[in-house]
Amino acid sequence: xxxxxxxxxxxxxxxxxxxVAKQFLLLRNKPILFHTLLAFKVADPSTTLIVVLPANQIxxxxxxxxxxxxxxxxxxxxVVAGGETRFHSSKNGINTLVDREExxxxxHDGVRPLIDPETINKxxxxxxxxxxxxxxxxxxxxxxxxxxxxQSFKSVLRDEVKIIQTPQIFALSSLKKAFDQEFSPLFTxxxxxxxxxxxxIHLIEGTYTNLKITTPEDLLVAESxxxxx
Numbered sequence: 001x002x003x004x005x006x007x008x009x010x011x012x013x014x015x016x017x018x019x020v021a022k023q024f025l026l027l028r029n030k031p032i033l034f035h036t037l038l039a040f041k042v043a044d045p046s047t048t049l050i051v052v053l054p055a056n057q058i059x060x061x062x063x064x065x066x067x068x069x070x071x072x073x074x075x076x077x078x079v080v081a082g083g084e085t086r087f088h089s090s091k092n093g094i095n096t097l098v099d100r101e102e103x104x105x106x107x108h109d110g111v112r113p114l115i116d117p118e119t120i121n122k123x124x125x126x127x128x129x130x131x132x133x134x135x136x137x138x139x140x141x142x143x144x145x146x147x148x149x150x151q152s153f154k155s156v157l158r159d160e161v162k163i164i165q166t167p168q169i170f171a172l173s174s175l176k177k178a179f180d181q182e183f184s185p186l187f188t189x190x191x192x193x194x195x196x197x198x199x200x201i202h203l204i205e206g207t208y209t210n211l212k213i214t215t216p217e218d219l220l221v222a223e224s225x226x227x228x229x
Contacts, residue, residue, distance in 0.1 A: 002103035009110025035113030037075035043117035049077035135206035
């Protein structure tokens with residue numbers, strides 16, 4: 001089945017203490033977003049790539065593509081302007097997929113550059129079997145839930161907690177139906193939008209190295225992970 005990856009990169013540099021949006025910061029001397037795109041092409045060169053960026057960041061990204069020609073050479077992609085929220089940005093990416101036969105669409109965070117091709121392929125394979133697939137990892141920490149009624153913390157069984165990552169992969173028809181809904185603040189990720197239509201979400205175990213680069217510490221960890229062996 002045809003594969004498409006929508007890479008949503010709507011971040012800023014605020015928590016990175018940077019004037020440059022975090023998806024454009026350099027990781028091993030290449031933009032973070034390039035590493036993310038390349039992972040999907042390494043997993044399957046036939047995958048169609050779509051990058052969703054804030055409209056005011058598109059020119060900057062295009063300039064980076066000229067500065068680093070290997071971006072277009074190794075990971076050719078279409079650029080789409082994002083929206084007000086993650087929901088609207090994903091929807092804009094999905095809406096570019098018109099007049100297409102049924103296919104599988106992965107939606108992935110632009111600042112998760114350490115996603116490994118093996119996990120990508122495993123997630124696509126599982127989605128083809130059961131209809132969708134979301135990558136997640138088990139919590140390594142003890143978890144407490146704040147109960148506003150009793151004004152106290154409640155313990156939570158760690159084995160019952162999953163930390164949700166991306167990619168999140170769905171059939172195009174499911175995405176079209178789900179993102180035709182009105183926006184809700186309860187939509188915390190793309191899977192929650194799908195769940196609102198009554199579809200059951202299927203998880204597979206990901207990797208702890210598939211971190212979302214948000215703070216300067218995350219970038220240091222990513223640099224360490226990508227050190228030449």
